[in-house]
Amino acid sequence: MTSKRLLDESAGGVRVSSAAVQAGNVALTGHCIRYGGGVTAMDCGITSARRKGPMTVDGFDTKMLDKGSLQDPGKANPLGGNHFASGREKHHNKKKMGCAGEEDEREVPPAVVLKRGSPTHRQTLNGQRQENHVHLECVALLRRSQEPRCRPPSRVADPSPDELHASSHIPVPRNRNPSGHADKEVMAATVLSTLSTSPLVLNASSGASGSVPEAASRGWKESLSASYSSSTSGNWSWDASDQSVPSTPSPPLSNDVIKSFLLSSQGEDSIEEAESTHFPFEDPIPRKRKNSMKVMFKCLWKNCDKVLSTSSGIQRHIRTMHLGRNGDSDLSDGEEDFYYSEIEVNVDTLSEGLSNLTPTSPTTAGPPPVFPLASDVPRSEPAHMSPLSQSAPSTLCHIRTDHAYQGAVTHIRTVSNGEKRQPATHTPIGKTHATNMSTPKPTTGTRKPRGEAKKCRKVYGMEKKDLWCTACRWKKACQRFTD
DNA sequence: CCTGCCGGGGC
DNA sequence: GCCCCGGCAGG
Structure with a gap:
């Protein structure tokens, strides 16, 4: 849990999966610090899920962290701002997804995790899962501290120099940064998993793994911004596609993700309630x-x-x-x-x-x-x-x-x-x-009952086949004389 | 057996 | 996507 440990590990280039995760709460920042050599280590945060497309998550964190801790805070803000902003939007979806991880981060009581996190999601987001317990702790902490619930926007942006410092050196999540990171991680993981096929993501991930931290982080940024913020100028707008392509299997997921994200960054009860209440009908997503x-x-x-x-x-x-x-x-x-x-x-x-x-x-x-x-x-x-x-x-x-x-x-x-x-x-x-x-195989036994109406064949007869509707000519269900 | 049409297949 | 057709199934 100590940032130190994390740092060490990261420095060594070792992947600290669970450890990292746990540390994640507290020491994410630490990872960030290791921008150069420790990037890889950062991956640890998210477990298996990450490994595949994981970098994303890592990248995410890294990015954020990097920006925040390494670079001047001012810059970090904008970035964070975007993410958060987008995150907010997504919150609406929250429950549906029931992403344990996200929620956790959200500082929702532990129970939440148990409850909402649908098994599915959890499995999907392995990283999250691990994070769960960690988060729980965080959550608890957070709760105690009673920090403002919706500070998503501020999390990254927040990173005031002080915080950054503190985070980098102090293991204890002073603010919610840790949780914030966790959120991001989860989000990222989710997104990644969802978008696993997206070239961008892939690139990002590959880059990250490739030991080109900067590129990786950059890729992350892009992908993240694209996916997280609708306003951002992303080439591929995840959200957009998501919304516009109903038939795609992934969309739902992404929606969920979005939701959860949004939710995660928002306040607790009131927000949740509102969301849940309105979501079904009002949410554009x-x-x-x-x-x-x-x-x-x-x-x-x-x-x-x-x-x-x-x-x-x-x-x-x-x-x-x-x-x-x-x-x-x-x-x-x-x-x-x-x-x-x-x-x-x-x-x-x-x-x-x-x-x-x-x-x-x-x-x-x-x-x-x-x-x-x-x-x-x-x-x-x-x-x-x-x-x-x-x-x-x-x-x-x-x-x-x-x-x-x-x-x-x-x-x-x-x-x-x-x-x-x-x-x-x-x-x-x-x-x-x-x-x-x-049954997945609906077709069987789904034969359309024979219509009562006379079909082209009957009406026009074979002689006038050219008068038949195409369907009839093709021996398909008559379109002209339907029942 | 006639008819309607599904599922496939060729182009 | 257009067009055909084998073959199934209801009547």
């Missing part, structure tokens, strides 16, 4: 989710699978049902937060049984969920953490657009965003959706 996902809040209390649509609701539930507090009081110390988590639900499937939504519950099989055609109803996709997560692509309603000459088609179904496919017609096909939900 979840845009993609808009169409298909609905955020629900699930009580994590033992044997309690209560799922509510609003954070306030779940909080109340927890408060009254599990914490034995007065439900009327709006005063929440934030403890409830630890007992519930956000989950994303596929609206399509849930249209009828949200209330029954349970991770383990069998998919809604029976009656075919009515297709919410072009409705705005959010489509659901199971939360990452919930068993439902195996979102079936099939859930999406595909649309087949007719060809130009097929003006007759009046019922183009615009169901899911853009995806073109055979519509799982509203016709009663129970198996279709249900199957899809639980």
Whole structure:
């Protein structure tokens, strides 16, 4: 835990994984100091996760630290500012991700970590995990110190000369810097993991590992700035892509990350609550989710699978049902937060049984969920953490657009965003959706029931095949005469 | 068997 | 992406 130790290790170029992490709380700064030779060591902070794309995290810290400690504080501020700023934005997402690490940093009570951190996330962010305990400590400390919750912006920026100094020499996190770093680390890790494929990240990481600290840090900066701050001029805007590409698997994650980040930098209860409350509907980030996902809040209390649509609701539930507090009081110390988590639900499937939504519950099989055609109803996709997560692509309603000459088609179904496919017609096909939900392989047995309407073939006959709609000509589902 | 259409495949 | 077609399955 001593910065000294860290320093030593870093100096030696040794990777202090857990140690570093732990030290991370306190001694991150120390690492920074070792800018030149110790960069590698810095990596340690984040464990396995880092190793792969880790540098990012390290880089992050390093960067920040470097800037802060090595360079003149003034510069550091701007940098930090960006990160934080972005971080803030992301906070909204917080719960969903339930990134333990982040939260930890956030100085949320230890419980938080346990609670929110979804297993998934944890696994994903190994580094975080380790950090958890560390963070816990930090958290505790922080809590005691009762520092202002939202100082994200200031963390990096904050690094007043004094702090820097102190941090570099003193193991104890005076301010929240340590935690801040941890946050960053986590964030970075998360981002990295998420963006692992991003060239930029890769570069950055490679650079870092390559023993070109500066380059690495630079890469970090860039990547970080790009990813963390929407305002920053990043070539690849993570956020943007994220939002704009709903179908991408990673986006959700990134969103989460963002969320968590944002959250982490923000205040505790009030902020959290606000966020959780508003997020589902107001947060711009979840845009993609808009169409298909609905955020629900699930009580994590033992044997309690209560799922509510609003954070306030779940909080109340927890408060009254599990914490034995007065439900009327709006005063929440934030403890409830630890007992519930956000989950994303596929609206399509849930249209009828949200209330029954349970991770383990069998998919809604029976009656075919009515297709919410072009409705705005959010489509659901199971939360990452919930068993439902195996979102079936099939859930999406595909649309087949007719060809130009097929003006007759009046019922183009615009169901899911853009995806073109055979519509799982509203016709009663129970198996279709249900199957899809639980099985990755939705296609099987999803045959569209035969339509009642006469098709081109019948109407025009073989002689006038040229009058048929293309689909019919291709032996596909008739688009002209749909049922 | 006819018909509708899925899943594949060729270009 | 356009176009075909083998083959399955409902009627």
